[in-house]
Amino acid sequence: xxxxxxxxxxxERVAKAIVNKGVRLGVLDRSTGAIAxxxxxxxxFGTATEPPLRAVIAQALFDKGITLGALGRSMDAIAxxxxxxxxFGAAxxxxxxEWVAQALFNKAVRLGAIDxxxxAIAxxNxxxxxFGTATGLPLREVIAQALFNKGTTLGAFNxxxxAIAxxxxxxxxFxxxxxxPLREQVAKALFNKGIMLGALGRGTEEIAxxNxxxxxFGTATEPPLREQVTKALVNKEVRLGAQRQRxxxxxxxxx
Numbered sequence: 001x002x003x004x005x006x007x008x009x010x011x012e013r014v015a016k017a018i019v020n021k022g023v024r025l026g027v028l029d030r031s032t033g034a035i036a037x038x039x040x041x042x043x044x045f046g047t048a049t050e051p052p053l054r055a056v057i058a059q060a061l062f063d064k065g066i067t068l069g070a071l072g073r074s075m076d077a078i079a080x081x082x083x084x085x086x087x088f089g090a091a092x093x094x095x096x097x098e099w100v101a102q103a104l105f106n107k108a109v110r111l112g113a114i115d116x117x118x119x120a121i122a123x124x125n126x127x128x129x130x131f132g133t134a135t136g137l138p139l140r141e142v143i144a145q146a147l148f149n150k151g152t153t154l155g156a157f158n159x160x161x162x163a164i165a166x167x168x169x170x171x172x173x174f175x176x177x178x179x180x181p182l183r184e185q186v187a188k189a190l191f192n193k194g195i196m197l198g199a200l201g202r203g204t205e206e207i208a209x210x211n212x213x214x215x216x217f218g219t220a221t222e223p224p225l226r227e228q229v230t231k232a233l234v235n236k237e238v239r240l241g242a243q244r245q246r247x248x249x250x251x252x253x254x255x
Contacts, residue, residue, distance in 0.1 A: 008052075011048075011050075012052045012056070014044075015041060015044075015056040015057075016056055018037060018040060019056050019063070022034045022060065022063060025037060026067055031071055034063075034067050035067055035068070038061070038067075041057070041060045042061065051093055054088065054091070054096060055093070055099070058084055058087070058096055058099035058100075061081075061083055061103070062084060065080040065081045065084070065106060065107075066106065069106070074111075074113055077107075078110050081103040081106055085100055088100050089130075097131065098136075098138045098139060098142075101130070101139055101143075102142060104123055104124075104126060104146075105124075105127060105149075107123050108120040108121075108124050108127070112149075112153060121150055121153055124147075124153075127143070127146045128146055128150075137179060137181075140182060141181050141185075144174055144181070144185035148185050148188060151163045151167045151192060152192065163192070163196050167190070168193070170189045171186055171190060175216075180224070183217070183220075183222075183225060187213060187217050187224070187225050187229070188228060190216070190232070191210075191213060191228050191232055194232065195235070198235075198239060207239055207240065213229065214229055214232055214233065
């Protein structure tokens with residue numbers, strides 16, 4: 001009805017209809033059809049300058065990247081994220097900044113999935129450098145997730161000291177927040193920091209971190225936080241048990 005319209009409000013409606021069609025096709029597991037719809041949208045409106053249309057194009061590119069990733073086509077997904085970042089990386093409008101941040105995050109995840117962890121860490125660093133001082137909750141959530149993933153990636157390569165520094169950065173940035181998604185990342189960072197300290201043989205510090213986690217979130221009622229507290233209590237008891245066992249063995253050796 002309105003695909004050939006020239007009025008901006010109608011074009012915006014057409015663009016949103018196309019992107020929503022792509023989303024629905026994806027829900028129906030018709031991924032190839034969804035990608036074709038996103039490509040149609042990008043071909044029609046990819047050079048638009050109106051902010052609403054630019055935001056829809058960013059969403060279409062992001063959703064196309066997700067769809068390609070779900071199909072195991074990581075390199076194609078990364079190329080689409082790179083396209084999004086190139087088009088909108090200098091944008092100042094909050095919606096576009098959020099899409100760029102999400103694209104960087106997903107690109108890093110895709111790189112990690114294909115064993116290109118060093119490049120993934122570089123992308124996380126790029127994301128943090130671009131948006132690390134953002135104040136809006138959506139961007140702060142992405143930054144917290146990026147820091148956590150960076151720490152996890154470093155830990156997986158036995159770079160425990162660097163991982164701990166990243167977790168400390170995350171904790172320092174978001175320790176006073178009240179939003180659950182950010183509090184959850186702080187709790188997860190504390191738990192992982194404890195594990196890293198244990199792996200380094202720093203058991204006393206490990207227990208101190210678990211105590212910190214329990215003190216911060218021990219009365220929380222939200223399931224994600226209660227889960228981290230439970231895990232910290234279990235690991236703390238395991239570590240204390242190991243210390244008690246070593247103390248008994250030491251006493252026996254001295255007899």
